[in-house]
Amino acid sequence: MHDDSFLYQVAELYFVQDMTMGAVAERFGISRSTVSRMLSEAKSRGIVRISLRPPDHPPDRLSRRFHETFGVTAHIASTQRSSHSGQRLEAVSRYAANLLVDWVEDGSILGVAWGTTTSTIAAHLGPTNAQDVTVVQLNGAAGPRTTGAGTSTPLLSTMARAFNAELYPFPTPAFFDLEETRALLWKESSVRRILAVRSAVDLAVFSVGAFQGPVLSQVYTEGHFTQAALRSLNENRVVGDICTVFIREDGSYADIDVNRRASGPTPSDLARIPRRMCVVSGRHKVRGILGALRSGAVTDLVIDDLTAKEVFDHLEPPGPSANV
Known part of the structure; x- marks a missing residue:
């Protein structure tokens, strides 16, 4: 066994001054095998500590930017630049399904908001070994033209089967x-x-609904709103909804009248849940994503790389043209 001072000198020559083992051995009049053993000993004693930095891929930079700007953890699903809206939805849904399998533990209470995205997530879930899990519906689904069962029941049943869970539907x-x-x-x-049960949820999964764009939220396709009502939402600068609670791009929602008649939890209610996964994709949802992030409703954002870039493009629009 060698003393720490000697180990430090050998390690410094090899790791810092980039000398070969043969040169270090010659310097101290020892064999190369002794140098090798001393370097291993220096590592085991903590004199040498080796750290690795993974490559700085674009998704990593986007994740850091979301954390720095909004204080959320962003999980970026990679897609092809040519991917259409359906492919982007599939990418984030698969990513979210994998995260749920990791995050849902024995005894978890999972809150689920019904919708197009969460239904797609459920389709990617397979059987797990989780025990004593509870799945509860976060928002009602019935409307003027439908009971909502065709929308919410398949989703919730699939979630419950995947996690061997007791199911609490919310028939309102x-x-x-x-x-x-x-x-x-x-x-x-x-x-x-x-x-x-809803107030005891420890993991919530939801998306951001949009009433414009190629993939509309089921809130806007199930007959819950007339065209006049949708125009009123536009006049109130509403950019989307989370759990059937409407939000503006700045994250405000409390003074929007229809929210007092909504069945879902408000962003303030969601903020009491330890982990809140918002799964979203599509340029048409960018303003809604910003509203959700600014409302404090999200801890974990699952988003595709193209939509993630579009969020920051919206925050930093290009300057005026030099040809003006």
Whole structure:
């Protein structure tokens, strides 16, 4: 065994001054095999510490930028530049499904908001060995033209089967006609039971709905809103919804009247959940993504690389043309 001072001298010559083992051995009058053993000994004693830095890929830079700008952890799904909206949705959904398999543990309470994206995530889930898991529906789905069962039931059932979970559906309207009706229903014991489970959720998964673009949120395709109502949302600068609660690009939502009739949790309610996964893709959702991030509703953002770039392009539009 060699003393620390000697080990340090040998390690410095080899690692810092880039001398060969033969040169170090000649310097101290020892064999190359002794130098090799001393370097190993220096590592085991903590005199030498080796660190590795992974390559700085574009998704890594985007992830850091999301964290620095919004304080969220961004999980970037790689896609081809030519990918269309459906392929981008598939990419983020597969990524999110893999994360859920890792994150859902025995005893987890998983809150799920129904929608196009979460339904696609569910389709990518396979059986797991999780035990004592609970899946609860975060927002109602019934509307003027449908019970909502065809939208929410397959999604929730698939999630529950994947995690061997007890399922708590939430059979209420997505939006109530009257705020008073919602308040009264919230007092019913059967509804309070589901709300209690919803308040205990430790992992939530949801997306950002959009009423414009190639892949519309089911909120806007299931007959919940008339054209006049959609125009009113535009006039209120609404850019999308999370869990059927409408948001503006700046993250505000509290003064939007229809939100008092919504069945889903507000961004403030979501913020009480330890982990909140927002899964989203598509240029048409960029402003909604910014609203969701600024509302404080998101801890983990699953997004494709093209949409991620478009978010920051929107934040930093190109300057005026030099030909003006």
